[in-house]
Amino acid sequence: xxxxxxxxxxxxxxxxxxxxxxxxxxxxxxxxxxxxxxxxxxxxxxxxxxxxxxxxxxxxxxxxxxxxxxxxxxxxxxxxxxxxxxxxxxxxxxxxxxxxxxxxxxxxxxxxxxxxxxxxxxxxxxxxxxxxxxxxxxxxxxxxxxxxxxxxxxxxxxxxxxxxxxxxxxxxxxxxxxxxxxxxxxxxxxxxxxxxxxxxxxxxxxxxxxxxxxxxxxxxxxxxxxxxxxxxxxxxxxxxxxxxxxxxxxxxxxxxxxxxxxxxxxxxxxxxxxxxx
Amino acid sequence: xxxxxxxxxxxxxxxxxxxxxxxxxxxxxxxxxxxxxxxxxxxxxxxxxxxxxxxxxxxxxxxxxxxxxxxxxxxxxxxxxxxxxxxxxxxxxxxxxxxxxxxxxxxxxxxxxxxxxxxxxxxxxxxxxxxxxxxxxxxxxxxxxxxxxxxxxxxxxxxxxxxxxxxxxxxxxxxxxxxxxxxxxxxxxxxxxxxxxxxxxxxxxxxxxxxxxxxxxxxxxxxxxxxxxxxxxxxxxxxxxxxxxxxxxxxxxxxxxxxxxxxxxxxxxxxxxxxxx
Numbered sequence: 097x098x099x100x101x102x103x104x105x106x107x108x109x110x111x112x113x114x115x116x117x118x119x120x121x122x123x124x125x126x127x128x129x130x131x132x133x134x135x136x137x138x139x140x141x142x143x144x145x146x147x148x149x150x151x152x153x154x155x156x157x158x159x160x161x162x163x164x165x166x167x168x169x170x171x172x173x174x175x176x177x178x179x180x181x182x183x184x185x186x187x188x189x190x191x192x193x194x195x196x197x198x199x200x201x202x203x204x205x206x207x208x209x210x211x212x213x214x215x216x217x218x219x220x221x222x223x224x225x226x227x228x229x230x231x232x233x234x235x236x237x238x239x240x241x242x243x244x245x246x247x248x249x250x251x252x253x254x255x256x257x258x259x260x261x262x263x264x265x266x267x268x269x270x271x272x273x274x275x276x277x278x279x280x281x282x283x284x285x286x287x288x289x290x291x292x293x294x295x296x297x298x299x300x301x302x303x304x305x306x307x308x309x310x311x312x313x314x315x316x317x318x319x320x321x322x323x324x325x326x327x328x329x330x331x332x333x334x335x336x337x338x339x340x341x342x343x344x345x346x347x348x349x350x351x352x353x354x355x356x357x358x359x360x361x362x363x364x365x366x367x368x369x370x371x372x373x
Numbered sequence: 374x375x376x377x378x379x380x381x382x383x384x385x386x387x388x389x390x391x392x393x394x395x396x397x398x399x400x401x402x403x404x405x406x407x408x409x410x411x412x413x414x415x416x417x418x419x420x421x422x423x424x425x426x427x428x429x430x431x432x433x434x435x436x437x438x439x440x441x442x443x444x445x446x447x448x449x450x451x452x453x454x455x456x457x458x459x460x461x462x463x464x465x466x467x468x469x470x471x472x473x474x475x476x477x478x479x480x481x482x483x484x485x486x487x488x489x490x491x492x493x494x495x496x497x498x499x500x501x502x503x504x505x506x507x508x509x510x511x512x513x514x515x516x517x518x519x520x521x522x523x524x525x526x527x528x529x530x531x532x533x534x535x536x537x538x539x540x541x542x543x544x545x546x547x548x549x550x551x552x553x554x555x556x557x558x559x560x561x562x563x564x565x566x567x568x569x570x571x572x573x574x575x576x577x578x579x580x581x582x583x584x585x586x587x588x589x590x591x592x593x594x595x596x597x598x599x600x601x602x603x604x605x606x607x608x609x610x611x612x613x614x615x616x617x618x619x620x621x622x623x624x625x626x627x628x629x630x631x632x633x634x635x636x637x638x639x640x641x642x643x644x645x646x647x648x649x650x
Contacts (some may be wrong), residue, residue: 124375140606151453182555192469195423235512238635239633239636239637241632242632242633242634242637243575243631243634243637245626245631246626246633247625248625248626248633253533257458271606271632271634272630273630273631276630276631310650338523347523347644348523348525348644348647349522349523349525352551353522353549353550353553354514354519354522354523354550355519355523355548355569356519356520356523357516357519357520357546357548357636357640357642359636359637360515360516360519360520360637360639360640361640362637363633363637363638363640363641364640364641367624367625367641368644370625371588373541
């Protein structure tokens, strides 16, 4: 339990508290699921994973109803589904999961290395990437993957620890984008930023108190590879992350109270960056 | 129960299912809370509500720890707090609510009428507004309120029924914006759109399949009042809502799969609109 020393948000006390994804992981472990697999759930997420040739699927548990609705995807996948009684759905999921009668055990996707994924090319000399500095909420990361896909970012890059892991909840919020949009978990964010700088990237950090407006900041990187760096809502960018940015930018008027949700900030920054020329 | 005829997302069946906010409301009713009040929770939301002179507060339940952290806000409000044991926190909240030891019973805010709130003025001849067509997720509506505040929209307008109600969960996602950003629940969205048209508003509906890109659509409304109309993620804009729009616009490239989360789409549209000149 020593891995979770957060302040308990309910009581304000500092006794260890296990985050939801760890409960999910431990439940999967008790159920005999291999530690390196994840359980995806929900008709949309399961259908997209089954249709993804890069996704290694291991076990599919479905209700008769879900089996009928996923019939084409199941047939195409070649996977033998286990049919489960809807009233005793047997997949090791969080009881709150809106699984719609479908759960799929699968391996995380392997997106390869940072340089291979993000290096500028003749056909795409000014790629976009998103870097997340300890964004732990799976709903926010899921929404960011959707936005990254819409605006054609090469990857969403986050440190392996202290980031929302690839889970069923994240996949559900990503609404299919997890299958298509690289979510690259790296060992160290600072190292990744230096690697991107070496590839010619400008790195713009989002900060509500910055003097430069995002539209101006990204215009300065016109024709150049660009990384957008976002911190967690509470803590913002860490000192080292901040130092490694080419510049900082804010979205909207600098306001005393107002602030954007982190996935909303990412969407606006991606939109601005995609129009930088 | 006849008010909830949704398809059950877990089983796929069509038996009635009660949404979370209705469970919350019914729990409050059983606890003797007046039907027209809401329970706000969490240190941030409670502090902002106590500090809001427009917010009518009725009952404050806090743990000793939360009472200490909110001491200034409580003193300024003149409200007599009820101190509760953290292990038996007595406010009628959803057990999953991250209340941090603070819960406040309050009346919904009265934002007045649509025309008073949204009419163009000499000092602000081209106001912005957001209209939501049956967006029911409180987290999305909360995030939209934050974005509306950041980009200076006059109001977020939604039908009284089939929209996320003003609840503690919405207030928490809004991170304080619920106290400052008008969230106007009207009887009929079509009527509100016609009222805004009468005030000179252009009404741009968001639709992933539209031919016009959002940047172009809002540029056409430069110098003019502008309403951004967003539908629910599943169903999109209803036929009548679509008809009452001045035009439709998409965000990003028209993609076969990719789509934005509704709060992310609202943030991008608000950013684009705030820069329309």
